[in-house]
Each structure stands twice: as structure tokens, then as C-alpha cells.
């Protein structure tokens with residue numbers, strides 16, 4: 303779909319997908335409380351949601367568990383909510399999977415398919431799905447104990463429909479570290495063992511196990527490395543394969559969320575690329591890299607059990623203001639599912655993200671314009687038929703020369719606007735949501751955010767994923783990503 307840009311065309315549009323909402327309820331998005339409801343991003347039917355948890359694919363079904371508080375639209379005693387999908391874009395919310403108990407709230411964690419029943423939790427030949435999560439004891443926290451976060455197990459023998467907590471919880475006890483949470487567990491085939499990456503204050507501690515119940519410490523990573531603007535949370539370790547000199551080379555990626563200390567203040571997720579030998583993680587350099595430079599992508603992790611494909615999803619919010627967003631009956635959505643892969647620029651490697659192919663299957667209509675000459679007065683709204691039937695949900699792909707500046711203004715009849723720009727002198731992208739609609743609920747919300755362009759290609763390519771109240775921008779084949787939510791009174795169906 304690449305289109306050729308002539309030297310003097312400022313930018314040319316390569317395509318547009320008008321997306322139909324994945325949820326039928328979005329079609330009746332008139333009620334006040336539904337005003338900002340996304341159409342194809344997962345959001346809870348009601349109440350509070352934060353981090354994605356327990357991402358696992360089993361028997362053709364993608365499971366998305368999430369930090370959930372069914373009692374209010376602000377953070378509270380954490381449960382694991384649950385949603386399932388066969389295609390990553392049509393989600394069905396299920397019954398709550400895990401409730402708080404005498405050991406505490408159910409904080410973030412992961413889930414695995416224990417196909418050999420290594421844990422012994424399977425029964426009658428049924429493969430157990432095993433969730434590994436943090437038990438957070440609020441009483442211990444109040445007493446200022448230093449061991450109120452511990453790792454525990456729960457299992458399901460009916461493909462995730464119902465869950466039983468393991469009787470021997472916790473399985474990994476806190477040695478006296480206040481922040482000791484968010485276990486990310488996966489099977490390390492080469493070493494024939496389970497590996498856990500755990501956020502332990504200012505570093506990641508790796509553990510291993512052969513049965514998911516007994517864990518041995520392997521090593522620590524990250525003290526003094528990377529970004530330390532805030533506490534480290536929600537790690538995720540996984541391999542990505544890349545062709546080099548006609549051979550496949552395996553790299554290991556470690557995602558680490560930081561709060562605060564994100565690239566544009568508040569919450570953000572950095573990553574390291576390196577090697578993992580089953581015991582130790584060695585990064586290939588000291589550069590700080592962020593999976594997303596926008597303000598609203600946090601605690602993102604990837605699905606287990608998807609073969610070679612790596613699918614990421616993040617919480618599309620920021621702890622700076624997540625509790626105060628102007629939705630009335632539900633709060634916070636997830637990003638689109640994104641395929642992760644390695645991309646090279648100069649001598650450096652980056653983890654790039656693009657919307658998972660399933661997202662494009664929602665397209666109702668596709669428009670493609672080639673060699674389009676535009677100037678500062680160009681109105682793409684009519685050219686693309688944007689207002690016709692998109693209701694503010696569309697994907698716009700653009701290719702243009704890397705040496706000219708360009709601004710995209712997404713707006714509506716009420717004059718609300720979100721502006722994304724490229725500055726070739728600074729080699730920088732920027733996003734301005736100061737006039738995008740409601741910003742009064744948090745003083746820092748109406749900001750301008752920037753991201754470095756790391757690609758050295760002669761063309762810039764941009765993909766905008768718009769879903770009523772969120773914009774995700776994938777630049778340079780996903781090497782630089784910016785995600786932002788906004789709260790306009792009407793959809794942004796005009797583009798200049």
C-alpha cells in the first residue's frame with residue numbers, strides 16, 4: 303500500500319479504513335455515560351479497570367484478565383476481571399475470575415497453560431490454566447510492614463471459566479522488599495523450566511521453577527540501569543526472532559513499566575533488548591527505549607502461548623489522572639492489540655509495534671489516495687469521506703518525505719482538536735491535546751507530548767488509529783509509538 307511521494311508533495315495519503323465498531327453497544331453510543339466509549343478497544347461494561355493481567359491463549363481463545371474493582375469507578379480492592387475473544391477485537395466480558403481473600407487484594411500477574419501438569423493442579427486429565435499473581439495485604443501495608451506483597455497461584459480446570467486458589471498460597475514469600483509484585487511467568491523450553499520475572503522495587507528479580515509451586519532465585523537485573531523515575535512494575539520477558547545474514551537470531555526483550563518517570567511524565571513502559579540464558583538477562587546497550595511515548599500506555603504485557611507471534615496490549619491510561627477521567631459509569635480502556643517485532647535503524651535495534659492484523663478486519667470501507675499534493679489549507683475530510691460513517695473510528699495511513707514538516711489536525715464542528723505533528727529539524731513527533739475537549743479534571747492533562755524519531759529512512763510513515771476518544775500513532779513502521787486518550791464532546795471526524 304506504499305505510495306510514492308514526489309519531492310514536492312508535502313504528504314500523500316495512502317489509505318483509510320473506516321472501522322465498524324466491534325461492540326454492538328457502541329452503535330447506541332448516545333447516552334451520556336457512553337459518550338466516550340470506544341468501539342473496538344476493550345473497556346469494561348462498568349466500573350474501574352487498570353492493568354491487563356494473565357494474558358494467555360488457550361484452545362483458540364485469547365484470555366484478557368485485568369485489574370478490576372467492581373465496587374466503584376476509582377481504584378479499590380483489586381479483583382481479576384475477565385474477557386475472552388477469538389480474534390483480539392471482539393471481546394466478551396466474563397464473570398470475575400479472582401476475588402480478594404484473607405491474604406489480600408489480587409494484584410497483577412500472568413497465566414500459563416500447564417500442559418504437562420507440572421504443577422500437579424490438573425485433574426482427571428484436564429490441563430490446568432495456572433494464574434500467578436500478587437497477593438497484596440492492605441492491613442500489612444497500613445502497618446508499614448515490609449512484606450505485604452507475596453506471589454500466589456490459582457488454577458482453572460474448565461478453560462478459564464472458574465478459578466480455585468491454590469491451598470498452599472503464597473508460593474513465593476516476600477523477603478522484606480516493600481514493592482515485590484507483578485509476576486510474569488512463562489515456559490523456558492531450552493532450560494525445561496518456568497521462569498518468573500518479578501518487579502522488586504528498583505530492579506527485576508528472576509526466579510525459576512519446575513512445578514510453579516517452588517521458586518528459586520536466579521538473578522537480579524536493572525539496579526542503576528535504564529530509567530528509574532519511579533518504582534518498577536509489571537515486567538515481561540519474551541523472545542523475538544529476527545533474520546540476520548539469512549539466519550534466525552533470537553533476542554530477548556524485557557518490558558518494565560515505571561510509575562512515575564514515563565517519557566512524558568507519569569506512567570510509561572521502557573524495554574531492554576538483550577540475551578537471556580535461563581539465569582541472567584544481559585542488555586545489549588544502556589540506551590533507554592520506550593514502547594510508547596504517548597501519555598496513555600501503561601503496564602502493557604504480551605500473551606503467553608501464541609507461538610512465534612508476540613501480541614501486546616497496554617492499559618490506555620496514566621496513574622497521574624486515571625481515577626479522575628470524565629467517564630461516568632466505567633473507567634479506562636486497553637490499547638489495540640499490537641504485534642511486536644524487531645526493527646533496525648542504523649546500528650541499533652528497536653522493538654516496533656503495529657496493530658495486530660485482526661484490527662483491519664473491522665474495516666467497512668477503504669479509501670486510497672496516491673501522490674496527493676497537500677498544503678496548509680488541505681481538507682482531507684471530504685477527500686476521504688471521513689464524516690460519512692466513521693463516527694470517529696478510523697485508521698489513516700500516511701507516507702511522505704522525511705525532510706518536510708507536517709501537522710495533522712483532527713477536529714470536530716465544536717472546534718475541539720487534537721494535533722499531531724512532525725518536526726524534521728528536531729527529528730521529533732509531537733502531540734497536542736490542549737484543545738481536544740475536556741481537560742479540566744487534571745491540571746496536566748492538556749499537555750503537549752514529544753517523541754524522538756529514531757528511523758533514518760527517507761520517508762516518514764504514519765498510521766493513526768482513532769477510536770472516538772483515543773488516538774494511537776504508529777510512526778516509522780512502529781518504531782516510535784504515541785498513544786493518547788482525549789474527551790471531546792463529539793467525535794473528531796475532520797482532518798486537516
Ligand code: FRU
Pocket residue numbers: 352353369380409410436483484535536601
Ligand atoms: C501497575 C500496578 C501494579 C499493581 C497493580 C495494582 O499499574 O501498580 O504494580 O499490581 O497496578 O492494581
